[in-house]
Amino acid sequence: MVERVYGALDRGALDEARALFNLAEACVRLAQAEAREAEALRRSEQEQALRATAQADKVQALAAEQEAAARVAAxxxxxxxxxxxxxxxxxxxxxxxxxxxxxxxxxARAEVAALEAEDTARLSPVERAVRKVARMILAAHAVLPADQRPEHSDMYAVTLEQVGEAIGVSRTVAGDRRQAAADLIATGYTG
Known part of the structure; x- marks a missing residue:
């Protein structure tokens, strides 16, 4: 376009050169306007991308917050x-x-009642000791859960040490008293 303007000036066609110059100027202004419009569009798209990124960050932060709240609730x-x-x-x-x-x-109430009954029956100290051991065997049997409880009381549920300690006798005498207590229970003694 510049060459055409110079060519018109060389030929002396000033009006043509002026018209070409004005046309060239208009083309420059148009190109500048298009460039400004393209720059404005680029900025607008960049701002939209930034807003979209910010929105995505907000959504991600909200999701993380909700996830943390769910973990706290759990x-x-x-x-x-x-x-x-x-x-x-x-x-x-x-x-x-x-x-x-x-x-x-x-x-304790049963023991008191048994002692009173023994007093009334005027039992000897050996008979009282046998009955006490029998009550210990019956109590040990009663404490077992129903599904683990044998049908008859087992004299071995009470150790010789427990018997000896309860009636204040030696291990040998405790064995005799425990056997006598088991025999008493077998005859129907219920305490």
Whole structure:
């Protein structure tokens, strides 16, 4: 285009050169406008990409936050479940302790009643000792869970050491008293 302007000037065609110059100037302005428009479009696309990246970051952060909240909720649920199991275990233990205490109280009442009956029957010290050992055997039998309890009381449920300690005798005498107690139970003694 520049060559055409110079060619027109050389020929003396000023109007043609001016028209070509104006045309060239218009082309430059058009190209500049197109360049500005392309730059504006590039910036707009870049801003949209930045906004999309920021939005994706927000979504990712929100997802991470929700995941963390879910983990916290799961941990809290696990803690609550563990606390409930602990409370249930403590309740069972308390009930077992209460049952043991009740059984001890019942055994003490039965022992007092048996002693009173022995006093009334005017039993000898040996007979009293045999009956005490028989009650120990019956108590040991009664403590066993129903599904593990044998049909008849087993004199071996009470050791010779326990018998000797309870009635204050030697191991040999304890064996004799335990055997006599087993014989007494076999005849129908129930304590």
């Amino acid at each position: 941990a809290q649920a696990a803690q609550a479940e563990a606390a409930a199991r602990q409370a249930a275990a403590e309740r069972v233990q308390a009930e077992a302790l209460a049952a043991i205490e009740h059984a001890r109280a019942e055994a």
